[in-house]
Amino acid sequence: METNLLWMIAGMGVVTYLPRVLPLISLDTAVIPRKWQSILKNVPFAILGALIFPGILHINEGSVWYGIVGAGVALLSSWLNWNIILVVLSSVLAVSLFSFLGL
Amino acid sequence: MIPIPAISAANHDFKRGIQAGLSIAIGYLPIAFTYGLLAKSSGLSLLETVGMSIIVFAGASQYIALSMIAAGTGAFEIIITAFIMNIRHLLMSASLNEKMEEDAKWRKAIYGFLITDETFSVAATRTERKLASSFMLGLGLTAYGSWVINSGIGYLIGAGLPETIQAGMAVALYAMFIGLLVPSAKKSSKVILLAGTAALLNSLFSLYEPLSGGWGIILSTIISAAGIEFLMKEEAHGN
Numbered sequence: 001m002e003t004n005l006l007w008m009i010a011g012m013g014v015v016t017y018l019p020r021v022l023p024l025i026s027l028d029t030a031v032i033p034r035k036w037q038s039i040l041k042n043v044p045f046a047i048l049g050a051l052i053f054p055g056i057l058h059i060n061e062g063s064v065w066y067g068i069v070g071a072g073v074a075l076l077s078s079w080l081n082w083n084i085i086l087v088v089l090s091s092v093l094a095v096s097l098f099s100f101l102g103l
Numbered sequence: 104m105i106p107i108p109a110i111s112a113a114n115h116d117f118k119r120g121i122q123a124g125l126s127i128a129i130g131y132l133p134i135a136f137t138y139g140l141l142a143k144s145s146g147l148s149l150l151e152t153v154g155m156s157i158i159v160f161a162g163a164s165q166y167i168a169l170s171m172i173a174a175g176t177g178a179f180e181i182i183i184t185a186f187i188m189n190i191r192h193l194l195m196s197a198s199l200n201e202k203m204e205e206d207a208k209w210r211k212a213i214y215g216f217l218i219t220d221e222t223f224s225v226a227a228t229r230t231e232r233k234l235a236s237s238f239m240l241g242l243g244l245t246a247y248g249s250w251v252i253n254s255g256i257g258y259l260i261g262a263g264l265p266e267t268i269q270a271g272m273a274v275a276l277y278a279m280f281i282g283l284l285v286p287s288a289k290k291s292s293k294v295i296l297l298a299g300t301a302a303l304l305n306s307l308f309s310l311y312e313p314l315s316g317g318w319g320i321i322l323s324t325i326i327s328a329a330g331i332e333f334l335m336k337e338e339a340h341g342n
């Protein structure tokens with residue numbers, strides 16, 4: 001294993017594990033100031049937005065339409081309250097079909 | 104004497120945890136499979152690919168790490184990004200702590216490793232007043248097993264899939280993110296504002312080379328999460 005990559009994986013492991021376990025094993029650190037709690041509660045939604053855009057437009061090097069088709073199907077199916085498994089599968093199928101038809 | 108009733112109760116809770124984890128195991132399948140496939144195309148070895156799943160066990164962070172490795176980003180930036188992305192687990196862990204039975208710290212340190220958005224969501228919405236450690240262990244290990252095994256399978260046979268399916272798989276992660284976001288966005292305009300602001304900022308940052316990729320995601324998340332909290336508070340004071 002490449003040394004640099006090994007350190008990166010170990011580092012990722014540490015910074016991922018600590019937030020998961022610290023509140024569980026030490027109740028005192030679970031008392032976070034209210035303002036910080038509110039900001040932390042915002043983080044998942046903000047990060048999801050930043051993760052989706054503009055990345056989804058670049059899933060195919062040739063055309064942004066692959067991402068737009070996939071996003072459209074995922075938006076529609078999740079809006080209809082489909083199970084997340086079906087949301088993922090329908091979006092994957094739609095983009096596969098789009099690719100197959102060579103549009 | 105061995106306390107047999109206690110052991111069989113733990114065994115029962117563990118099995119119920121496995122049952123509760125099955126839906127997550129199925130949900131992780133295409134995501135982990137695609138991760139394995141992308142890891143291979145990013146130039147990682149099988150050991151590195153499965154090793155990252157075993158040690159990190161955080162889907163979004165692992166995907167981002169792959170795209171940052173492919174973009175030639177440094178390890179430090181990738182670790183900081185993983186940290187920023189997983190800070191939210193502090194809140195989940197703190198909230199879950201209220202629902203879990205009292206137990207030795209070393210046991211909590213073991214099942215704490217298994218907290219993800221999905222295992223937390225399933226555990227937090229259980230109707231029991233208190234959850235057993237062995238339930239959480241069964242739930243988490245089912246999800247973890249699926250994640251690790253399907254990472255390896257994706258690496259090994261992913262490239263053998265037809266090109267059209269591979270093209271389709273590239274959207275899997277983004278579809279999952281949309282699927283996680285939309286149910287909350289339907290209930291709260293604040294969620295739309297948070298995601299929209301961060302998406303817009305990250306799109307702008309991506310045009311500027313030094314901020315494209317990792318730092319852009321960190322900056323746009325912090326600005327959106329803190330800025331919107333600040334602005335909404337100001338507005339509340341104004342009213």
